[in-house]
Amino acid sequence: MSAARWVRRLLLLLAIAAGVHLLMVWALPRVIMHKVLNTTPQELGAQPGSTAQVYFPPMTDATQRRIVMPSPDLLYATCVFDVSARPLRIRADPRLPGYWSVALYGANSDNFFVVNDRQLAGKPLDLVLVGARGAPEGTPLPAAARVVSVPSNRGLVLMRVLVADYAADRAVVEPARRTLSCEALR
């Protein structure tokens, strides 16, 4: 067999290896996020008050083994967004003295938007998520809401509420996180 044929084979092997390598590295965060976005409320351990749209997982402890490095000092509320057909309105008004934030994650796991209580300066959160092509024609967008264009049609909304002592603060923080709502605009 000629040397030229061996070189061609070697180049083909390296090209396939490089393609598979890059595909794996590119796909991994998307596969992990896809799994998260398709986790059911039951698997999340949804608490009373959870709806089809918003999940309220219990306070994090060692039994939580779905998302890596969970914070035991935060209480979460979460919903999955899908703006492929309709914009999504996200509202929250926890009125807490301590830290809380709402972060948005794209299908590739990027944190493309976050807002916290200080930035809102006591005002309620009111966001409308629209796809890259904007809202469908004829969809009225609430005038008071801040419009956020999302990089992917699907993603995750994650509310974090700081809890120094859950037993002591439960009566305050539980109703506070339940102010998160995620509603598709009609």
Next chain:
Amino acid sequence: MTPTRWRRWSNAVGIVLAGVALGLGSAWLALKSPLSAPSQMAGAWRTSVLAGSADADLYTRARIAIGALLALSREETLYYIADHDDAGAPLRSACSYHVEGVPPPARWWSITAYADDFFLFPNAARRYSLNGGTARLDGAGRFALRTGPTADAADPTHWLPTPGERGLLLTLRLYNPDPALAAAPGGLVAPRIRRVGDCAR
């Protein structure tokens, strides 16, 4: 199929399979250490400056997805992770460590102990972290905590149980960090991590 044609087909399949195996293996090697994302060091602690960011490159995004999924961008939260003590020895759950430092410049902070699978250590007392709300500062304004497999009745330092024999990770979170620190995370006055006593067997 003629022998010559069969040989060509088998050669082609062999090249494709070898290429796929090489690609998968090299990707695994590139991502097997999620903590190796581009980072800055502060003492024994490292922080990825691109965690959660849309500016993250292909490899950083994949490593963060494995080891710190749903991280916030550094303007909102800084994450420092230590898997070695100040002497450079890998942290082990079977050993006890004394961690002390000054409260970092942030609105709120916490230090959490994780096993090397990035999940919390099970313990009946549900003690997983020390934070800005629970830390008690000494006369010099310093906090301290101790990690280890067993409690030490003679040591009143805040104890985080780390049962078993496996790798240990300490994560320092800074929510709403000082803007100067967010711009240069390597400038953190890092908590010190010192092993104390012998390790459990």
